[in-house]
Amino acid sequence: MTEPVFRETSAQPRTESVPLSHLSLELGHLHMEDLQEGPERLRAHFVAVRPWLDAARAGVAALTGGRTLRLSTCFLIDDYFTRFSTPAELLPQVLAAAEEAGLAIDYVARESGCAVAEDARLAKDVQLAESVMRRLVESPPPGSNGFRPPVSQTGWLTNGERTPALRTSAAMTATVWKPPSETGAVRHSIHMDVELWDEHDERRTWSCPFLAAVWQLARLGLLRDDGRPVPHPHLWNSDGFPHEWDALPPLLQLTPSAAPFTAYFTCTVLPTRFLPVEHAVRVILDQVHADSGALQQVAQRSGREGIDIPAQIADRAFYIFPPGL
Known part of the structure; x- marks a missing residue:
């Protein structure tokens, strides 16, 4: 009931x-x-x-x-x-x-x-x-794992998946470079990162x-x-x-x-x-x-x-x- x-x-x-x-x-x-x-x-x-x-x-x-x-x-x-x-x-x-x-x-x-x-x-x-x-709801790219910090922390918003950061720690395997990609791209990607604010x-x-x-x-x-x-x-x-x-x-x-x-x-x-x-x-x-x-x-x-x-x-x-x- x-x-x-x-x-x-x-x-x-x-x-x-x-x-x-x-x-x-x-x-x-x-x-x-x-x-x-x-x-x-x-x-x-x-x-x-x-x-x-x-x-x-x-x-x-x-x-x-x-x-x-x-x-x-x-x-x-x-x-x-x-x-x-x-x-x-x-x-x-x-x-x-x-x-x-x-x-x-x-x-x-x-x-x-x-x-x-x-x-x-x-x-x-x-x-x-x-x-x-506060009303921004980021569109996660396919296969994302939540590693990327939210826009409320970074002040950056993207329309897809960024190029992975290169890991330099000797204890970790170096990340293989991947190109950025646009979510919902038509054939080819037009990837954009937008800075929403800065602080000084x-x-x-x-x-x-x-x-x-x-x-x-x-x-x-x-x-x-x-x-x-x-x-x-x-x-x-x-x-x-x-x-x-x-x-x-x-x-x-x-x-x-x-x-x-x-x-x-x-x-x-x-x-x-x-x-x-x-x-x-x-x-x-x-x-x-x-x-x-x-x-x-x-x-x-x-x-x-x-x-x-x-x-x-x-x-x-x-x-x-x-x-x-």
């Missing part, structure tokens, strides 16, 4: 749903060394991006079953690795350059918010990167690929903190921007009537130099055990709309690498 199981309702936080656009289109993911080149560099960037907007729109519109496309745009500012200028000086330049190219930026996010996001509703900071790291003076710095993976999960509406969606868009209705980056909310909604920030699919327009980073992002996303409640909500919503959503999270994100960007 099966014994009944009793649980406190308060011990099972409800997973709040998020509104979903069909597509979250990222118009730029630039670092401060790009931005410090000034308004001309920004204008050139958005002019190069503009022709690809229609291509991204058409690609996702084909999946919506003839419904009016819900599309929101976003722009990510790197204030995590380096800080340049101030929001009061820089953001008007970015918005003006986009407008000159015929583009509108609905949401602006700070990259540092992918590491730690302030939740104004609860007046607390959410350790976003840390929470995603007892301070952890998250890597660019890992923060970019957190950013993708945020745009796909799959991040929760005790059931609450994070980050939460902050509607910006001020006449100006602050003079300190820390005074700027992690995610700003600049267009009051914008479609939702979170979406079924993401499209990111990037220079080709970011291609290795985004390959690493896919390796990370393939091994994230996302919030089951959030995944179920997206599946149910897409089902009602008749939209086919890939089961793999990484397959919900696509990229455009325009020439000359």
Whole structure:
């Protein structure tokens, strides 16, 4: 006879749903060394991006079953690795350059918010990167014996089996060299090791690929903190921007009537130099055990709309690498 199981309702936080656009289109993911080149560099960037907007729109519109496309745009500012200028000086330049190219930026996010996001509703900071790291479930390669330390200890994540380390102890037989291999490789392997963080003076710095993976999960509406969606868009209705980056909310909604920030699919327009980073992002996303409640909500919503959503999270994100960007 099966014994009944009793649980406190308060011990099972409800997973709040998020509104979903069909597509979250990222118009730029630039670092401060790009931005410090000034308004001309920004204008050139958005002019190069503009022709690809229609291509991204058409690609996702084909999946919506003839419904009016819900599309929101976003722009990510790197204030995590380096800080340049101030929001009061820089953001008007970015918005003006986009407008000159015929583009509108609905949401602006700070990259540092992918590491730690302030939740104004609860007046607390959410350790976003840390929470995603704890959701990593490594895919063990066939025949692995558990010798490799877990990612939580090493800070390295791989998409297959690494080359064995050479044993130098005289008491042990030398290991025969073996090539690395990719789990699920098609004919030939493309093996990758991704550094998720490093530590100096007892301070952890998250890597660019890992923060970019957190950013993708945020745009796909799959991040929760005790059931609450994070980050939460902050509607910006001020006449100006602050003079300190820390005074700027992690995610700003600049267009009051914008479609939702979170979406079924993401499209990111990037220079080709970011291609290795985004390959690493896919390796990370393939091994994230996302919030089951959030995944179920997206599946149910897409089902009602008749939209086919890939089961793999990484397959919900696509990229455009325009020439000359």
